[in-house]
Amino acid sequence: MSEWPLWEVFIRARRGLSHQHVGSLHAPDAAMAVRNARDVYTRRGEGVSIWVVPSGQITASSPDEKDAFFDPAADKVYRHPTFYEVPAEAKHL
Amino acid sequence: MAPTDQRTDDREAAFYAIVDSDGRIEPRDDMPEAYRRSLVRQIAQHAHSEIIGMQPEGNWISRAPSLRRKAILLAKVQDEAGHGLYLYAAAETLGVSRDELLELLHTRKQKYSSIFNYPTLTWADVGAIGWLVDGAAITNQVPLTRCSYGPYARAMVRICKEESFHQRQGFESLLTLTRGTPAQKAMAQDALDRWWYPSLAMFGPPDTGEQVSGGHTEQSMRWGIKRFSNDELRQRFVDMTVPQSEVLGLTVPDPDLRWNDERGHYDFTQPDYDELFRVIKGDGPCNEQRLRHRVAAQEDGAWVREAAAAYASKRKQAAA
Ligand SMILES: [Fe+2]
Ligand SMILES: [Fe+2]
Numbered sequence: 001m002s003e004w005p006l007w008e009v010f011i012r013a014r015r016g017l018s019h020q021h022v023g024s025l026h027a028p029d030a031a032m033a034v035r036n037a038r039d040v041y042t043r044r045g046e047g048v049s050i051w052v053v054p055s056g057q058i059t060a061s062s063p064d065e066k067d068a069f070f071d072p073a074a075d076k077v078y079r080h081p082t083f084y085e086v087p088a089e090a091k092h093l
Numbered sequence: 094m095a096p097t098d099q100r101t102d103d104r105e106a107a108f109y110a111i112v113d114s115d116g117r118i119e120p121r122d123d124m125p126e127a128y129r130r131s132l133v134r135q136i137a138q139h140a141h142s143e144i145i146g147m148q149p150e151g152n153w154i155s156r157a158p159s160l161r162r163k164a165i166l167l168a169k170v171q172d173e174a175g176h177g178l179y180l181y182a183a184a185e186t187l188g189v190s191r192d193e194l195l196e197l198l199h200t201r202k203q204k205y206s207s208i209f210n211y212p213t214l215t216w217a218d219v220g221a222i223g224w225l226v227d228g229a230a231i232t233n234q235v236p237l238t239r240c241s242y243g244p245y246a247r248a249m250v251r252i253c254k255e256e257s258f259h260q261r262q263g264f265e266s267l268l269t270l271t272r273g274t275p276a277q278k279a280m281a282q283d284a285l286d287r288w289w290y291p292s293l294a295m296f297g298p299p300d301t302g303e304q305v306s307g308g309h310t311e312q313s314m315r316w317g318i319k320r321f322s323n324d325e326l327r328q329r330f331v332d333m334t335v336p337q338s339e340v341l342g343l344t345v346p347d348p349d350l351r352w353n354d355e356r357g358h359y360d361f362t363q364p365d366y367d368e369l370f371r372v373i374k375g376d377g378p379c380n381e382q383r384l385r386h387r388v389a390a391q392e393d394g395a396w397v398r399e400a401a402a403a404y405a406s407k408r409k410q411a412a413a
Contacts, residue, residue: 003192004402006185023248024182026191028398029405040178043171044255063121 006055007033009040011047019051027052112317117243120186128316132242133187134203135318137194140180141205145198145383147173149213150222158216165262166219172255179248186244199388207369208295210377217270217277217284223263225285225292225334231256232330233296241317264337271341278342285338286346294364296327331359 004026010019022041027033033052041047061069077083086093104123111118118124147170154170157163181191197203208226213219234256237249270281300310301324313319321329331350338345347362371377 003190004398023179023251024185025178028401029408032401032405040175043168043175060121063119063123 004028007037007052008055008058009033009037010051010053011037011041012049013046014048019049022046024055112241115239115317116241117246118241119243129187131313131316132245132318133184133189135313136180136184136187136245137189137197137203138205140177140184140194141198141203142209143173143177143180145205145209145387146226148383148386149209149211149379150219152213153216153219156216157219162266169223169259169262172259176248176252176255179251180245183242183244183248195391199384199391201375201384204373206295207372207377208291209383210372210379211287211291212379214287215280215284217267217280218288220263220266220270220281221284221288223259223261224267224337225263225288226295227256227259227263228334229292229295229330231260232326232333236320236326237318239320245318264341267341267343271343281341282343285343289346290364293327293331293361294366294369296330297323298366298369299324299363301325328358331361335359 005028006024006026007030008024009022011022012019025033025036025040027036030052034050037050037052042050073079105125108118108122108124108128110116111122118128150166150173151170154163154166157166181194184194185191194203198205208229213222231253234249234253238246238253240246240249267281267284270277272278300308301322310319310322335345335350350359350361352358353360372380
């Protein structure tokens with residue numbers, strides 16, 4: 001028998017936090033994936049909400065071009081507040 | 094040098110730059126083929142050990158002496174299933190399928206920890222497994238939370254968190270026995286007598302000293318997968334466990350066990366490594382039984398997997 005599809009599991013640890021990737025699992029459909037995710041990843045109250053996404057549906061940036069892809073941000077130090085020098089008397093900046 | 098060689102060299106340099114700076118390799122990064130293969134084998138064998146390891150303790154679920162102990166044991170065995178799942182998922186990020194790995198287990202092409210080929214003869218064995226076997230596993234696994242392959246390291250973080258419950262419940266269970274009747278205490282001592290050396294053997298054969306170099310350990314250390322030698326980890330385990338045995342009031346079955354002030358460690362008798370290799374090769378007391386049970390569980394569950402798949406595809410068609 002061929003394997004059940006693979007799902008990526010995301011869990012919100014508690015209210016106020018975003019969902020975080022915790023791992024993956026196999027399941028025949030989305031409903032079973034959520035149930036299995038509960039049993040595999042939240043046996044000790046690790047979450048209040050679960051997302052499952054078919055692994056095949058995720059589009060990722062390519063590791064081969066990772067330098068070129070993220071380069072544009074590297075030389076733009078002026079995007080950070082510490083780039084700017086202001087007199088010490090100027091408070092709350 | 095041909096341009097392709099140059100490219101391969103650059104890729105290797107990039108890999109070692111990450112490993113040497115204690116960074117993590119992630120699934121889609123370039124990695125040497127030997128590193129990938131070695132990881133697949135190690136993670137898969139680790140996963141197999143988790144699920145085969147459910148059997149010796151599972152043997153006692155229906156005969157646990159109280160509802161409390163039964164609930165604890167169920168939770169522990171369920172955790173071990175979870176550990177297997179985390180690890181199979183980590184192995185799959187390296188481009189192998191779950192079915193493939195299970196097939197390798199079922200056809201004996203991949204191994205699992207030899208410790209699970211020993212039988213659980215009494216209730217005290219369940220406590221001894223939690224205390225010693227999970228204790229040895231923790232000693233082995235804590236350094237793996239910092240191993241160079243990201244998905245494996247993350248799986249180990251989850252596993253280590255859960256293992257500490259496993260070890261403590263085992264210790265507590267044994268403590269209850271040693272504080273019980275003389276017969277109960279004798280049962281606990283008998284369990285320690287049988288599980289001590291197989292637990293020491295869990296760390297693998299000696300891998301330090303002049304007779305061993307250039308072996309598996311050295312390569313794994315170069316790759317940032319292994320951080321300590323088998324012998325260091327075994328010593329750490331003995332140093333941690335002997336004082337615990339004193340709290341239990343049990344005697345470690347080693348007449349040569351004594352504290353060495355100079356070394357700052359216990360001196361102890363090594364396990365019988367010939368026995369270890371025999372058991373790994375398939376000649377342990379329960380090898381046949383464990384694999385037969387695993388294969389039967391897989392086959393007996395086939396109709397459930399098929400039904401779930403049929404239901405899912407029917408619903409998909411109805412929705413289309
Ligand atoms: Fe485990
Ligand atoms: Fe465990």
